[in-house]
Amino acid sequence: MIPDKPTTIKEIAKILKISVSTVSRALNDHSSIGLTTKMRVKKLAAELNYEPNQRAIQFLHGKSFVIGVILPELSESFFSAAISGIEDVAYKRNYTVLLAQSHDDAEREKILVAKMKTQRVDGLLVSVSKTTSTYEHFDVFKKSNIPVVFFDRIPPIKDIHYVSSNLETGTFDAVNFLLKKGHRTIGMINGPNTLLASHERKEGYIKAMTANRLKFDPSLILNCDLSEEGTIAAMDTMLNHRRKPTAIVTFNDYVALFAMRYAKSLNLQDIDFVSYANLPIINYMDHTPIASVEQFPYKQGKKAADILIDLINKPKNESGTEQAYYNVIVESELILSNRK
Amino acid sequence: MIPDKPTTIKEIAKILKISVSTVSRALNDHSSIGLTTKMRVKKLAAELNYEPNQRAIQFLHGKSFVIGVILPELSESFFSAAISGIEDVAYKRNYTVLLAQSHDDAEREKILVAKMKTQRVDGLLVSVSKTTSTYEHFDVFKKSNIPVVFFDRIPPIKDIHYVSSNLETGTFDAVNFLLKKGHRTIGMINGPNTLLASHERKEGYIKAMTANRLKFDPSLILNCDLSEEGTIAAMDTMLNHRRKPTAIVTFNDYVALFAMRYAKSLNLQDIDFVSYANLPIINYMDHTPIASVEQFPYKQGKKAADILIDLINKPKNESGTEQAYYNVIVESELILSNRK
DNA sequence: AAAAGATGTGCAAACGTTTGCGCGAAATTA
DNA sequence: TAATTTCGCGCAAACGTTTGCACATCTTTT
Numbered sequence: 001m002i003p004d005k006p007t008t009i010k011e012i013a014k015i016l017k018i019s020v021s022t023v024s025r026a027l028n029d030h031s032s033i034g035l036t037t038k039m040r041v042k043k044l045a046a047e048l049n050y051e052p053n054q055r056a057i058q059f060l061h062g063k064s065f066v067i068g069v070i071l072p073e074l075s076e077s078f079f080s081a082a083i084s085g086i087e088d089v090a091y092k093r094n095y096t097v098l099l100a101q102s103h104d105d106a107e108r109e110k111i112l113v114a115k116m117k118t119q120r121v122d123g124l125l126v127s128v129s130k131t132t133s134t135y136e137h138f139d140v141f142k143k144s145n146i147p148v149v150f151f152d153r154i155p156p157i158k159d160i161h162y163v164s165s166n167l168e169t170g171t172f173d174a175v176n177f178l179l180k181k182g183h184r185t186i187g188m189i190n191g192p193n194t195l196l197a198s199h200e201r202k203e204g205y206i207k208a209m210t211a212n213r214l215k216f217d218p219s220l221i222l223n224c225d226l227s228e229e230g231t232i233a234a235m236d237t238m239l240n241h242r243r244k245p246t247a248i249v250t251f252n253d254y255v256a257l258f259a260m261r262y263a264k265s266l267n268l269q270d271i272d273f274v275s276y277a278n279l280p281i282i283n284y285m286d287h288t289p290i291a292s293v294e295q296f297p298y299k300q301g302k303k304a305a306d307i308l309i310d311l312i313n314k315p316k317n318e319s320g321t322e323q324a325y326y327n328v329i330v331e332s333e334l335i336l337s338n339r340k
Numbered sequence: 341m342i343p344d345k346p347t348t349i350k351e352i353a354k355i356l357k358i359s360v361s362t363v364s365r366a367l368n369d370h371s372s373i374g375l376t377t378k379m380r381v382k383k384l385a386a387e388l389n390y391e392p393n394q395r396a397i398q399f400l401h402g403k404s405f406v407i408g409v410i411l412p413e414l415s416e417s418f419f420s421a422a423i424s425g426i427e428d429v430a431y432k433r434n435y436t437v438l439l440a441q442s443h444d445d446a447e448r449e450k451i452l453v454a455k456m457k458t459q460r461v462d463g464l465l466v467s468v469s470k471t472t473s474t475y476e477h478f479d480v481f482k483k484s485n486i487p488v489v490f491f492d493r494i495p496p497i498k499d500i501h502y503v504s505s506n507l508e509t510g511t512f513d514a515v516n517f518l519l520k521k522g523h524r525t526i527g528m529i530n531g532p533n534t535l536l537a538s539h540e541r542k543e544g545y546i547k548a549m550t551a552n553r554l555k556f557d558p559s560l561i562l563n564c565d566l567s568e569e570g571t572i573a574a575m576d577t578m579l580n581h582r583r584k585p586t587a588i589v590t591f592n593d594y595v596a597l598f599a600m601r602y603a604k605s606l607n608l609q610d611i612d613f614v615s616y617a618n619l620p621i622i623n624y625m626d627h628t629p630i631a632s633v634e635q636f637p638y639k640q641g642k643k644a645a646d647i648l649i650d651l652i653n654k655p656k657n658e659s660g661t662e663q664a665y666y667n668v669i670v671e672s673e674l675i676l677s678n679r680k
Numbered sequence: 681a682a683a684a685g686a687t688g689t690g691c692a693a694a695c696g697t698t699t700g701c702g703c704g705a706a707a708t709t710a
Numbered sequence: 711t712a713a714t715t716t717c718g719c720g721c722a723a724a725c726g727t728t729t730g731c732a733c734a735t736c737t738t739t740t
Contacts, residue, residue: 006484008696019720024698034718049480055460056696059399060725066438074427075638080420087414087441091452096459098406099439101427112431119436120395140389144346298415348726359690364728374688396726400695 007048068116068124078297085301102129110137123308127153147311151304161326163304170293170332171204178247187245188221231258247272253279347388408456408464425641442469450477463648467493487651491644501666503644510633510672511544518587527585528561571598587612593619
């Protein structure tokens, strides 16, 4: 009836009339404990449903085996896939995940970072919020020598660990694929130039063209604010271009959807689209891009978590040696649609 | 240069030549500490960037302010929305979230439950895995008087707290809506009968028919394994029915997609579909259901988290009084498509 | 002037566990 | 047999914080 307080090592010691240290060592299979004692201890521990109090242990060691994760929006498929990867790694390496979302609000992100610090996480994994423009709130971690790994949305500052995807190669493959398929006029509805990702896409496009000894026509790459209206405007420009594209690469699946819908409303069924995989269900749709560049959020999450835990367990940086920073690029990859 | 160990209360005490207890009380605004002392302590604490070691405090109190959350699949939109709600509540009520996913694997779920116990979470929030058929692994929590709240996928056992959605009313509204729209023959592609959710849908359907003084034709409700093949088979049966339906209610968005695609391939454009909202992007598609039953995963998550934290902070159940169980139903609701 | 109350502070225990050190007893070596 | 090693175990400190209790000083009240 009594809400049984968890069994402690002390109680076991008292019952067995041995010291707590012996019990502790016995449970941890320490070499200096006799086999018989070990057996007795373990047997009783099992009977009493003994569970070591992690909080006490963590407190003693000053380690928590907890990693903090701050993401912009948990319900976005990219991030939920990433957190899935993070959790899987943490699980395997015996860490647990303390989760928080910034809702793309810089203020909330600041509070969360402080909270994570207070909770004494062993390390922090962050994809920064869209509205974050200063990065001093991460300094407390650096000062305390607690590793921070950024991923996907990485801040434009020096001396940080990060994992992100390289969209250039994926784009190269995408354009190359379209060229091999016979297309000669390939348009691109790109994102705003303020995004690093837009530049990577553009670079990939250009390299694919030149690699195929084709002239690069800058007017075939259009910027777009990623909204439906912006997409339609870009499409209009594209379709009225003196060289009307027969294939279009779009910045993301939403843009692809808008563009395809618009093309269809104009009864244009003959344009091939290639996009970047953001949405898991795009394959269920009536008209899908014929290929998409996959960014492997799950893999990125895994990689970032692995790096973070490596950093946590790294021997203290010997004074003098320059700290090395992990800058990991997860290659993106062209995936052909499995539907005809 | 030295990776500064966090400041402790002891150091403050030593510098100020007062005892640790005084420092502790000063920082906690205890009434028995002189104003001047308080000021001195707080000033120095601020200068040294003192942060109370939560781990020590938690250890001392035997409370962690952490709630465990075990979900089947973080990357499913329903669950990622739910975790978002959970996190928001936890954030507001000063708890943190320890997250884990079972990947719909009963074995992994068991391990995770044990791990959560070991981590000494203050409470547990669970949506059980599809493959879970026994529920003894939750007993350890009950024995230790740590509250567990189930949500959405709740186990078929007695004496548990849970939050789930009532699909009956949503279905009622859906069918009613179709009837008002003039439909008289309404089919339903339901899920397998093993799911509670299938029964709720069926009940809602029946009640809507009888409420409109229409005869209920059981042969218009088909079970389906939710796969594409199963959906197509159901559609075939449906379309060859002597009373060919003019509208169909489907178990979920995937089924709706399969069914709509199949209907389209047969050049049947005149069937109205209603579904249950699982997929956020369905609104971007070419053909969308004209309405869907929303289950508010975010809201469900919030509610479940609130209940859990209430339970945690509830005064110990006075021996004798029967424990009351929260059984909360979040009503589902019919949402009309915003596209024509 | 003595007793009683505030007021401000310190002592020490407690939370559960690990671990360096020491010590006695048994087993091995010289 | 004496000297040494190995084995098995206990003592006590440490981690950072809170808190009941006691104590000293100062201010009231009788």
